[in-house]
Amino acid sequence: MGLEFQNKSGLVVYVTCGDPDMETTRHVVLEAIDAGADVIELGMPFSDPVADGPVIQRASERALKQGTRLEDVLTLAAEVRRRRPEAGLIIFSYLNPILRMGVPKFCATAEEAGLDGALVTDLPVEEAAEYLREMRERHLAAVFLAAPTSPADRLKAIAKSSSGFVYAVARTGITGARSEFPPEARELVARIRRHTKLPVAVGFGIATPEQFASAGSFADAVVVGSAIVETIERSAGREAEAVGAFVRGLLRGRG
Amino acid sequence: MAVNEKVAEKRKDQKTRPVAKGATRTRRPVKELSLGREATSAPGRFGVYGGRYVPETLMAALSELEHAYDKAKRDKKFQQELDRFLHEFAGRPTALTFASRLTRELGGAKIYLKREDLLHTGAHKINNCLGQALLARRMGKKRIIAETGAGQHGVATATVCALFGLECVVYMGTEDMRRQELNVFRMRLLGAKVVGVESGQRTLKDAINEAMRDWVTNVRTTHYLLGSVLGAHPYPTMVRDFHRVTGLETRRQILKMEGRLPDAILACVGGGSNAIGIFHAFVPDTKVKLIGVEAGGRGRKLGDHAARFFSPTTGVLQGTFSYLLQDDAGQVAMTHSISAGLDYPAIGPEHAWMRDTGRAEYVSASDAETLSALSLLAKTEGIIPALESAHAVAEVLKRAPKMKKSQVVIVNVSGRGDKDIGILRETLKLG
Numbered sequence: 001m002g003l004e005f006q007n008k009s010g011l012v013v014y015v016t017c018g019d020p021d022m023e024t025t026r027h028v029v030l031e032a033i034d035a036g037a038d039v040i041e042l043g044m045p046f047s048d049p050v051a052d053g054p055v056i057q058r059a060s061e062r063a064l065k066q067g068t069r070l071e072d073v074l075t076l077a078a079e080v081r082r083r084r085p086e087a088g089l090i091i092f093s094y095l096n097p098i099l100r101m102g103v104p105k106f107c108a109t110a111e112e113a114g115l116d117g118a119l120v121t122d123l124p125v126e127e128a129a130e131y132l133r134e135m136r137e138r139h140l141a142a143v144f145l146a147a148p149t150s151p152a153d154r155l156k157a158i159a160k161s162s163s164g165f166v167y168a169v170a171r172t173g174i175t176g177a178r179s180e181f182p183p184e185a186r187e188l189v190a191r192i193r194r195h196t197k198l199p200v201a202v203g204f205g206i207a208t209p210e211q212f213a214s215a216g217s218f219a220d221a222v223v224v225g226s227a228i229v230e231t232i233e234r235s236a237g238r239e240a241e242a243v244g245a246f247v248r249g250l251l252r253g254r255g
Numbered sequence: 256m257a258v259n260e261k262v263a264e265k266r267k268d269q270k271t272r273p274v275a276k277g278a279t280r281t282r283r284p285v286k287e288l289s290l291g292r293e294a295t296s297a298p299g300r301f302g303v304y305g306g307r308y309v310p311e312t313l314m315a316a317l318s319e320l321e322h323a324y325d326k327a328k329r330d331k332k333f334q335q336e337l338d339r340f341l342h343e344f345a346g347r348p349t350a351l352t353f354a355s356r357l358t359r360e361l362g363g364a365k366i367y368l369k370r371e372d373l374l375h376t377g378a379h380k381i382n383n384c385l386g387q388a389l390l391a392r393r394m395g396k397k398r399i400i401a402e403t404g405a406g407q408h409g410v411a412t413a414t415v416c417a418l419f420g421l422e423c424v425v426y427m428g429t430e431d432m433r434r435q436e437l438n439v440f441r442m443r444l445l446g447a448k449v450v451g452v453e454s455g456q457r458t459l460k461d462a463i464n465e466a467m468r469d470w471v472t473n474v475r476t477t478h479y480l481l482g483s484v485l486g487a488h489p490y491p492t493m494v495r496d497f498h499r500v501t502g503l504e505t506r507r508q509i510l511k512m513e514g515r516l517p518d519a520i521l522a523c524v525g526g527g528s529n530a531i532g533i534f535h536a537f538v539p540d541t542k543v544k545l546i547g548v549e550a551g552g553r554g555r556k557l558g559d560h561a562a563r564f565f566s567p568t569t570g571v572l573q574g575t576f577s578y579l580l581q582d583d584a585g586q587v588a589m590t591h592s593i594s595a596g597l598d599y600p601a602i603g604p605e606h607a608w609m610r611d612t613g614r615a616e617y618v619s620a621s622d623a624e625t626l627s628a629l630s631l632l633a634k635t636e637g638i639i640p641a642l643e644s645a646h647a648v649a650e651v652l653k654r655a656p657k658m659k660k661s662q663v664v665i666v667n668v669s670g671r672g673d674k675d676i677g678i679l680r681e682t683l684k685l686g
Contacts, residue, residue: 047587048460048572050467051310057454069584095308096570100585122308122571147312149474154314172312173472 009216299488406438
């Protein structure tokens with residue numbers, strides 16, 4: 001199917017596109033790929049990011065002040081694809097900007113750009129019929145979230161609708177780095193595996209090499225988002241370099 | 256390195272594979288969302304509107320709430336208990352008042368006022384809060400969170416939490432905290448924790464975002480007591496049901512007082528809870544015109560008002576598909592209204608549907624029209640309405656003079672103006 005992770009524990013890196021500007025995002029993404037990220041989630045900023053913590057909220061506000069649009073993110077995707085044909089690339093967005101563009105147009109443009117798939121935070125499987133049809137028609141992977149609160153029947157439906165990989169939300173809560181890593185994440189990954197052979201990536205709150213190694217021991221891939229965005233926020237003028245170093249640091253613990 | 260070679264292969268493969276163009280695609284207008292249309296049979300849809308667009312973590316909690324509510328709705332004991340609190344605690348039924356001096360002043364239709372302003376805590380919001388708090392208690396949730404704009408829903412939530420001994424956290428934009436200082440103090444006095452929200456425009460929408468973030472984090476122990484007919488299913492239906500009592504009472508009262516149904520009912524519409532509450536019992540009475548009044552603010556430019564129907568576009572915000580004020584990139588627009596309770600950028604999905612089907616009509620009143628309507632009602636009837644409700648009064652000033660003296664119009668006075676005294680004193684500069 002779509003995105004596969006060759007390494008023992010793959011790394012998925014999230015960035016908010018347009019923070020602090022598109023040019024910087026492009027450098028950051030290329031550098032993250034070169035440093036060893038397997039898949040990049042190109043985050044489309046939204047005015048009302050209900051699933052995100054303060055770090056990504058601030059990044060979204062900065063990106064929207066720059067006037068970042070979904071079209072720009074798709075253009076960036078096409079460019080990254082040209083330069084790094086091997087990298088996994090998905091769009092990470094809230095639903096409304098995609099609706100505004102139109103689901104068919106979004107999927108067509110995403111395919112043309114060479115994207116591998118998309119994850120829409122506030123689109124649960126029940127509401128996804130049309131989206132799924134368009135995504136399939138365009139050979140794009142539809143990645144869905146699975147949560148610790150999802151009961152077995154929902155996990156089954158999520159597994160059935162997903163392609164590429166399944167994104168296991170490590171904890172109930174919003175995005176953002178935390179000090180502890182919850183035991184419920186391991187249990188969730190095991191529960192998801194009962195319903196699918198797709199790779200499972202675990203994310204939400206993973207920020208350190210230790211947490212990366214710990215999550216990587218039971219998941220196929222680990223998503224790191226807020227910690228990357230925070231690195232960008234802290235490193236004005238040398239964002240790409242700082243993200244590259246951060247990614248290499250994360251991967252050092254990988255076997 | 257990275258993703259394995261199969262991905263690259265697959266990509267090459269795609270380019271050569273002919274893409275089947277389904278006949279269905281051409282039927283689909285690009286601008287119109289068809290996501291909704293696919294799911295019309297799903298529960299929680301009003302035509303194409305409504306639905307449940309939330310992060311996965313909340314899906315199980317929404318199903319749990321839906322089932323608990325369905326069960327409670329059919330349980331006579333639950334209804335009796337709710338009715339008892341509405342009567343003994345909140346002060347239902349509320350009066351239907353004939354506004355004789357205002358009627359004479361305008362020289363047209365007979366004007367009646369549904370007095371939700373007389374309810375405990377000063378607005379209709381208590382109807383829904385009592386219902387949801389009783390439901391939360393049945394579900395064993397001991398922590399309640401809520402958002403508030405004007406503060407009326409926050410005060411009502413804090414009140415029912417005090418009544419039932421529940422922990423209460425209210426999220427409120429810091430701009431609204433400034434505008435509705437008195438209500439912030441009332442909530443604290445009632446034992447609630449009020450958390451200021453600094454993001455976005457610092458008003459109602461931002462408070463809902465923050466409440467949703469709290470809920471997503473504490474979903475196992477917490478009930479989100481949403482205050483309007485907004486959000487993901489089952490909220491728009493459940494909140495409407497809890498406010499339906501307003502229309503049921505009004506219907507009985509007007510039949511008794513006038514021996515006939517009214518020609519029109521007017522109510523202000525932010526999210527639309529008071530409006531749906533008074534409209535709903537009259538929906539089958541197709542001769543009764545239902546008129547919702549949006550906040551026209553200070554002008555027609557995007558950002559200067561909260562009138563979703565000035566140039567209607569649809570979208571998804573905070574769990575529901577409806578009409579939404581947004582820019583052409585799908586980012587939610589800023590809004591403005593003199594009243595903190597009406598400046599929400601989306602409208603409840605049932606209103607969206609009633610607008611499309613023509614069952615209800617939606618108009619707007621500007622800040623200035625609202626202020627003069629408020630002053631007039633105060634001077635002619637001895638009633639100071641909330642700024643939100645004064646929008647509905649403003650519409651009756653336009654409409655009643657053009658109607659026959661034999662006609663009857665009812666305005667929902669959804670709340671009292673005490674909370675607005677600060678703003679009114681700043682704005683009206685009376686001697």
